[in-house]
Amino acid sequence: MRAAVYRRFGGPSTVRVEEVPTPTPGRGDVLIKVYASTVSAADHRARSRDVPRGLRILAALSLGVFRPRRRVLGMDVAGVVTAVGADVTRFSPGDEVIAMLGARFGGHAEYACVPQDGAITAKPRTMTFEEAVTLVFGGITARAYLNQVDLRPGATVLANGASGAVGTAAVQLAKQAGAHVTGVCSGANRAMVTALGADRVIDYTTDDFTAEATTYDVIVDCVGNAPFERVGGLLNPGGALLLVIADLWGVLRAPWRSRRSGKLVTASVGTYRADDLALLVDLAESGRYRAVSERTYALSDIAEAHRFVDAGHKKGDVVLRVAAGTGSTRIGAACLPLSSGDGVG
Known part of the structure; x- marks a missing residue:
């Protein structure tokens, strides 16, 4: 499969599209064909190791000391289930889903594995994959903090x-x-x-x-x-x-x-939960939550997407189109496309 890979820490040019092995789902895993992900501030920090003061050593232990421990970034995905492990009961091939991968990363690839008991839920019927993925990183993070x-x-x-x-x-x-x-x-x-x-x-x-x-x-x-x-x-x-x-x-x-x-x-985000994603989906389908995205980049333009995020002035999400496909037909989808800004996250 194609994936955006970085083999050393540094600037946007360190990320390149390569062919890598497709992940194999374990007994409790769901294999997702990824249509969209986002390039977030977390991806910027992981790639550049530009972290808040005092956290550099902890970041190195998590991300890798000399080279990246996880070479494919991307904390969120929207896509279609293509295979499930033997113990999976909640999802079936063909299901359209969104999921938060968190610190495991792996979303900037054509396929990603997610545990069925992880932060994964059905995609909003009213949104395309590129719109739906904007609910995940910012939405589940905000919800996890506000839950406290x-x-x-x-x-x-x-x-x-x-x-x-x-x-x-x-x-x-x-x-x-x-x-x-x-x-x-x-x-x-x-x-x-x-x-x-x-x-x-x-x-x-x-x-x-x-x-x-x-x-x-x-x-x-x-x-x-x-x-x-x-x-x-x-x-x-x-x-x-x-x-x-x-x-x-x-x-x-x-x-x-x-x-x-x-x-x-x-300063603790707590636990990413499928219930929180499901709440976001319900709000989006009823028109009470808007997808906010500024720009969309193709996987082949991943370095440019990183350069834009590095500037630190984005609004909402920067979407990464991993595969062609629009998902379900939108019915009154609430989406707020933007052109410039100064957001964080």
Whole structure:
């Protein structure tokens, strides 16, 4: 099969399309013919080892010390089941699915294996593969963080980095929960973030949200520049700071900060769950969740996709078209195509 492979750490040019063996599903695995994936900030960090301060050694242990341990990147897939292991009961060949591979990677290839009890669910009937895959990385990550708080109607939520893959998902999911949502992004992305449900948008290029007197029940930091030391005073009693991106100091001090302040501070994404993906699918099929994608690249243009993501100014997701195919016919699909931006994730 064809796959985007990187054999050393470095810039976008290290990723090239090669022929590699097709994976063989184990007894509990589902083999997916991949039609679409995304090139995410996680792929950028894995390829370049450009990680938050203090995490370089841990990243090396996970990704590989001298060369990549997993040579095919891609944390998410949308495609069709082509084979299943002997113990698989939930899926059958021909099923259209989306799945989160997580730290196993492997999505930037024509085939990928996923455990049937992993984060995998039926693809939205209202979306193409390229639209559906945008639900996965940002959506399941935002959902996993928000699962850790009691998000009730009327709660106040601030999403820092509201135009990235995780940020756009956090805005939509918080709004679906009945929260009053404030998004922080550039002024150029104000209309898009507002369309996703934000009640208020702060342009970080002209205003510093930490200088305001406004307080929040939940702050979701998708950028990495809002540690507890900077925003703790903006949290209401019993509030939560969800650190989607944090340096080593922020990760290590999170439990201590929680005990000391009485506010939840966490840098842990927890567990990726199929139920969370299924919720996203339900929201998308009912028109209550939008796919947000900025650009789509063919697998053969993988290096260009990485160059674009490296710039750090994308909106939503950058989609990677791995194989030709549109999936089910769209019926009122909610998709927000974009052309430029400054998101993270």
